[in-house]
Amino acid sequence: MDLYTPEGENLNGQPWNIYPRPMLVRDSFFCLNGMWDFAESPDAEIPAQFSEQIRVPFPPESLLSGIHRVPDENAYLYYRTAFILPEGFVKDRVILHFGAADQIAEVWCNGTPIGRHEGGYEAFSFDITDCLQAENTLMVKITDHLSDFVFPYGKQSRKPGGMWYTPVSGIWQTVWLESVPETFIQSLEIRCDTEKAEITVHGIEDGILTLETPDGVETVPVTVGKAIVSPANPVCWTPENPCLYHFTVQSGEDTVGSYFALRKLETKEIDGIPRLCLNGKPIFFHALLDQGYYSDGLFTPASPAGYTNDILLAKNLGFNTLRKHIKIEPAFFYAECDRLGMIVWQDMVNNGDYSFLRDSALPTVGLKKRNDRHLHKDPLTREKFIAGMESAVKQLANHPSVCGWTVFNEGWGQFCGSDMYAHLRKLDDSRFIDTASGWFGGVESDVISEHVYFRKFRFRPGKKPVFLSEFGGYVYRPEGHIFNPDKEYGYRFFKDRETFEDAFVRLYEEEILPAAKKGLCGAVYTQLSDIEEETNGLVSYDRRVVKVDPVRVKAIGDRLTNRE
Numbered sequence: 001m002d003l004y005t006p007e008g009e010n011l012n013g014q015p016w017n018i019y020p021r022p023m024l025v026r027d028s029f030f031c032l033n034g035m036w037d038f039a040e041s042p043d044a045e046i047p048a049q050f051s052e053q054i055r056v057p058f059p060p061e062s063l064l065s066g067i068h069r070v071p072d073e074n075a076y077l078y079y080r081t082a083f084i085l086p087e088g089f090v091k092d093r094v095i096l097h098f099g100a101a102d103q104i105a106e107v108w109c110n111g112t113p114i115g116r117h118e119g120g121y122e123a124f125s126f127d128i129t130d131c132l133q134a135e136n137t138l139m140v141k142i143t144d145h146l147s148d149f150v151f152p153y154g155k156q157s158r159k160p161g162g163m164w165y166t167p168v169s170g171i172w173q174t175v176w177l178e179s180v181p182e183t184f185i186q187s188l189e190i191r192c193d194t195e196k197a198e199i200t201v202h203g204i205e206d207g208i209l210t211l212e213t214p215d216g217v218e219t220v221p222v223t224v225g226k227a228i229v230s231p232a233n234p235v236c237w238t239p240e241n242p243c244l245y246h247f248t249v250q251s252g253e254d255t256v257g258s259y260f261a262l263r264k265l266e267t268k269e270i271d272g273i274p275r276l277c278l279n280g281k282p283i284f285f286h287a288l289l290d291q292g293y294y295s296d297g298l299f300t301p302a303s304p305a306g307y308t309n310d311i312l313l314a315k316n317l318g319f320n321t322l323r324k325h326i327k328i329e330p331a332f333f334y335a336e337c338d339r340l341g342m343i344v345w346q347d348m349v350n351n352g353d354y355s356f357l358r359d360s361a362l363p364t365v366g367l368k369k370r371n372d373r374h375l376h377k378d379p380l381t382r383e384k385f386i387a388g389m390e391s392a393v394k395q396l397a398n399h400p401s402v403c404g405w406t407v408f409n410e411g412w413g414q415f416c417g418s419d420m421y422a423h424l425r426k427l428d429d430s431r432f433i434d435t436a437s438g439w440f441g442g443v444e445s446d447v448i449s450e451h452v453y454f455r456k457f458r459f460r461p462g463k464k465p466v467f468l469s470e471f472g473g474y475v476y477r478p479e480g481h482i483f484n485p486d487k488e489y490g491y492r493f494f495k496d497r498e499t500f501e502d503a504f505v506r507l508y509e510e511e512i513l514p515a516a517k518k519g520l521c522g523a524v525y526t527q528l529s530d531i532e533e534e535t536n537g538l539v540s541y542d543r544r545v546v547k548v549d550p551v552r553v554k555a556i557g558d559r560l561t562n563r564e
Contacts, residue, residue, distance in 0.1 A: 015064075016057055018304055020099055020174040021123075022335035023398050024188055025257040030089060030177040032138070033057055037080040040071050046139065050080055056175060057099065059168040062298040070167060073158060077142040077170045084135055085177070091253070092182040094132060097125045099173025099330050102299075103151045104143040110136055119384075120144070121152060121328040121349050122391040123173070144169035150381050152349035152388040154326040155291065155531075162489040165293060165532050172299045173330050181253040188249070190260045190398045191430065194279055196230040197245070197260045207251030222249060229260075236279045237261035237400050239320040239561075242341030244400075261338065261400035265431055267446065267465060273519035274465045276432060276447070278403070285404075285522030286560045287321035287345060288314055288538070289470060292329055293531045295483070295541045299327070306543075307333045310528060311342045313539060316550050318557020323469070323524045326350055326409060328392055337401035345404040345434075345524070346396060348389045352376040352413030359411045364454065368439035375440075376415040385413060386423065393427045404432040406469070410439060410451065417443030437469045447521070453491045459515035468515070472507060472525040473536040476500035476547050481540035483532045490536035491526075501548045508556045516560055523560075 014034045019025060037050035038060070058065035060077065071077060085094070098105065102120025106113070109131040117124040146153060146167055157164035186203030199222075201207065207222040213231050220227045227249075235243040246259045268277050275282040290310065294301045301307060307329070314322060321343040328349060337344050353376070376382065389407070396402050405424060408414035414436065421435045421444040435443050438451035447467040450457075457471060475490030476497060494500035512523050529537040538553075539546050 015055060015302070016174050016304065018332065020097070020176060020331060022331055023258050026178055026180070026255070028089070028091070028178040028180065030085065032081060032083060032175040032177065038067065039078040040075045041078060042072065042075055044076055046141070047078055050078065054079065056171050057173050058297050058300050059102070059170050059172045061166050061168055062296065062300070064297045064300070064302060070158070071169060073145060073147060077144070079140040079142070079171060080137065082135065082137050085132070089179055091179040093127055093129045093184070094177055094179050095125050096128045096138070097123065097176050097178065098171065099123050099175070101140070101142055101171045102144050102169050106141040108139040119151060119388055119391060121388065122395055140171065142170045149351055149353050151384050152351045154349050161487065161533055163534055166298060168299045183252055184254045185249060185251060185256045188256070188258055188398065190258070192260055192262050192400070193264045194236050194262050195234050196228055197262070199227045199229065199260070201225045201227070201249055201251070204251040204254070207249055209247055209249050211245060211247045213245060222251065231262070234262050237263040238278065239341040239343055242339060244338060259338070263400055265403055273461050274463065275519065276465045276521040284516055284560050285321040285343060285345065285467070286319050286557050287323050287522060287524040288319050289325050289524050289527035290322040291325045291527065291531055292327045293529070304332050308336050309543065311336055311340050313546065314528060315340065315342060316554065317538065317548070318554035320557070320561055321345055321522065322528070323347065323406070328395065334396060334399040334401060338399055342401060344399070344402045345406065346392065346402050347406040347409060348385070348392055350409060350412040351385050351388070352381050354412055363411065363439040369442065370411070370440045372414045372417050372440055372443065375411070376413055381413070382415055389420070389424060390427060393424070397428055402431065404434060406434045406437045408435065408440070409437045414440050421445060434467060434469060457511045457515060459518045459520050461519055465521040466519065467521050468523040470524050470526050473527070474500060474504055475536045477535045478540055478545040478547065481542055481545050482535070483530070483541050487533045489534040497547060501552070504548060505552060505556065513556070513559060
């Protein structure tokens with residue numbers, strides 16, 4: 001059972017026409033991506049006419065959507081499409097899936113309201129069986145006013161510039177249908193160490209798990225929804241050897257495919273220094289900040305290959321980690337990281353208001369001590385952040401590449417950090433947690449997390465592993481690949497590639513490599529790609545110019561990750 005087939009990404013004119021759920025694969029998939037009727041309206045009632053067309057799954061603000069404008073702040077977005085299911089598609093139930101839609105989605109099928117979802121970064125679904133006809137119409141209303149900052153919103157701004165980017169609204173991930181038997185496997189929960197996988201199967205009681213290994217095929221019973229799998233001659237997942245074990249679960253008339261990886265994360269004291277360890281050995285998280293924006297699709301690359309190419313670019317430059325910054329990606333991205341051996345340090349998506357003075361200026365000059373119990377007190381804003389955090393963990397917890405969580409970044413939306421650490425630890429006790437990335441520390445966390453841009457980084461060991469979660473931000477703008485010729489944003493500025501690359505290498509030679517030898521556990525360079533006015537990427541916003549010599553830069557990664 002194929003987990004994904006990127007070569008089918010534009011089948012029959014449908015963008016992103018690949019199976020969108022690689023950790024729960026079923027042989028039932030009907031893609032609804034493509035051209036939909038579209039209307040932007042100030043009225044909360046369904047409009048009489050849909051005067052435009054939009055290409056799903058690209059947000060209307062993007063070039064690839066065909067709309068390419070920022071909707072009015074108080075507008076409602078309406079989507080409509082028609083479909084006929086192929087003969088034999090329907091088993092017992094038909095489920096409608098959305099990869100993500102920002103922020104509030106209300107859905108009708110053949111005029112019948114079938115559900116509402118809040119939150120712009122997570123997948124959701126509805127059972128539409130009872131509404132189906134021979135010919136069907138699907139209608140979606142999106143509300144995304146962005147003005148109150150209650151829902152997680154990340155780097156979106158209606159006044160983009162600098163480190164703030166064009167807002168994104170509407171449907172921005174795949175819309176699809178599947179058909180399932182009356183009793184079906186609803187989800188899998190996978191927990192692993194270095195020798196075994198414990199798999200909980202939700203929705204069924206009993207079944208058979210079939211595991212594929214280099215030594216042959218093994219079958220394990222699923223009893224009361226649980227199975228324990230212990231591969232012979234176990235091989236652990238690492239960035240250098242991303243070994244995945246593929247399996248299927250069959251119960252009654254339903255069969256799904258998935259995979260797991262054997263790996264364990266823990267903190268150990270080595271030579272008197274606390275270190276982050278993978279499979280019992282210290283690992284250096286040689287990382288790039290990855291915000292997942294694309295010049296033509298904004299939140300959504302033109303095809304799945306956009307994600308694959310970014311991951312391979314990072315690997316070819318010697319990096320083993322991407323810090324996925326304040327955005328939750330489609331499942332395909334994480335599956336590619338699993339497959340290709342790219343660690344992900346995943347940020348939660350912030351909400352709440354931002355203050356330049358409180359959240360940037362004063363902490364940058366060293367005023368980082370705040371009692372975060374008194375920050376962002378609004379109960380609804382706190383509730384929506386927690387809901388987003390819970391959704392992120394539920395959606396990503398099975399991916400072995402995800403090795404760390406960031407709860408709050410630079411104080412944006414930060415509140416009750418120690419409580420949030422405890423809550424996240426209950427949700428997931430298997431990964432590292434950076435509660436307060438950059439500043440506003442003094443809370444429970446697995447690491448001492450620092451951001452350093454305007455001074456030299458000097459390593460100081462502490463009682464916890466030290467993680468340089470942001471640094472660098474050097475700017476070089478290659479001619480012909482600049483979003484805004486009149487403005488640029490970053491932390492040090494260079495006019496040509498040679499001086500930019502020399503400064504980049506010198507930064508690692510003089511600050512990061514010496515610190516790594518003393519016990520620094522990871523360093524996140526800002527950043528993978530340019531984004532609009534922020535031009536401090538190692539690749540241009542259009543992904544056409546790599547600004548550094550891969551051979552020279554990869555040599556740094558080899559030294560940091562002990563692969564010389």
